[in-house]
Amino acid sequence: MSDPENSQNPKYKRVVLKLSGESLARAGERGISMEEVADISRQINQAQQLGCEIAIVCGGGNILRGAQFKEKNVSIQEATAHYMGMLATVINALALQDALEALGAQTRVMSAIRMDGVAEPYIRRRAKRHLEKGRVVIIAAGIGSPFVTTDTAAAQRALELEADILLKATRVDGVYSEDPEKNPHAVFYPELSFETVRDQGLQVMDSTAITHCMENKMPILVFNYKINGNIERAVQGETLGTYIG
Numbered sequence: 001m002s003d004p005e006n007s008q009n010p011k012y013k014r015v016v017l018k019l020s021g022e023s024l025a026r027a028g029e030r031g032i033s034m035e036e037v038a039d040i041s042r043q044i045n046q047a048q049q050l051g052c053e054i055a056i057v058c059g060g061g062n063i064l065r066g067a068q069f070k071e072k073n074v075s076i077q078e079a080t081a082h083y084m085g086m087l088a089t090v091i092n093a094l095a096l097q098d099a100l101e102a103l104g105a106q107t108r109v110m111s112a113i114r115m116d117g118v119a120e121p122y123i124r125r126r127a128k129r130h131l132e133k134g135r136v137v138i139i140a141a142g143i144g145s146p147f148v149t150t151d152t153a154a155a156q157r158a159l160e161l162e163a164d165i166l167l168k169a170t171r172v173d174g175v176y177s178e179d180p181e182k183n184p185h186a187v188f189y190p191e192l193s194f195e196t197v198r199d200q201g202l203q204v205m206d207s208t209a210i211t212h213c214m215e216n217k218m219p220i221l222v223f224n225y226k227i228n229g230n231i232e233r234a235v236q237g238e239t240l241g242t243y244i245g
């Protein structure tokens, strides 16, 4: 819970933080590493204590992505696989919830697919109320519909929750001309327009998410969460990562 005594008036008062499923796993591995979950939760908790309202949209790629089943396995329809992917995000959300609460944060998991035993249904007005009360809202099951990713869900929720910015946490420092893990000479971009991202097909988020943010003027900050303190720096508006606006 944010402590008014410690509140430092962060630049962004309300953020949606997109965490991919892989941020909850060890590099190159699948599944959940509670060490990784604890590590990222600590950073989120510190950022929240600055007085920033945080809604997290969890990915599920560490467990399953619907597109994996495209044309590969006739016995699982692709739509079914997308629902399985959404359920994977709920598993991740529950892991994050316990890790955050172990640090003293108050949290609510809100799921776009009703699952009353483990999560509240996602209701926009209720989510805003939780944020206002200083609870970290963990948004699970994306938007509840197949054939999209949690990037799109993050863009959608950032808009409807009237976030100041969408924070996209990644394992690299921001957006590059090419994948920096494959080409060490890739050029880093500290700032980009949505049009450039779209026209050059830069790998930031999926195209639906980019279009959503571009059309509704929702800025995105892509940054490296592996550098300790970067989530706090991001909410304080320090220069880091790639700002897209």
Ligand code: UDP
Binding pocket: 019, 020, 021, 022, 058, 059, 060, 061, 062, 064, 065, 066, 067, 081, 082, 083, 084, 085, 086, 088, 089, 141, 142, 143, 144, 145, 146, 147, 148, 149, 150, 151, 153
């Ligand atoms: N998914 C979906 N609808 C949503 C959000 C997610 O169908 O609104 C499915 C989709 O199959 C996706 C999977 O859930 O691949 C896991 O999410 P994502 O791939 O975005 O996770 P990340 O790559 O961020 O770990």
